[in-house]
Amino acid sequence: MISAARETLRAVLAMARATAHEIFNLLTPLMGRLALLLQRAPDPETRRLLESALRSSESIQRIVEKMTQITGVDHAPRAADPPDRSGLR
DSSP, rough: HHHHHHHHHHHHHHHHHHHHHHHHHHHHHHHHHHHHHHHHHOSSSHHHHHHHHHHHHHHHHHHHHHHHTTTTTTTTOOOOOOOGGGGGG
């Protein structure tokens, strides 16, 4: 019984690690492109929408980082930090 539970846990952890890896692979270019678009945003409304999308991406990044901590992955890639946006307004 314990052996079956261990195997199930291992399978779940492996799936969580693989999922986190795939999400990071998709998230990294997404965040980079959002940051670039934000730098070139032509108007306040566009900037507001891009900032919202970037914040949502950062939230996803934090969730996936927590997943990797729980599964014991200590080498999960981190999406590139977006450039400083403070001077864009």
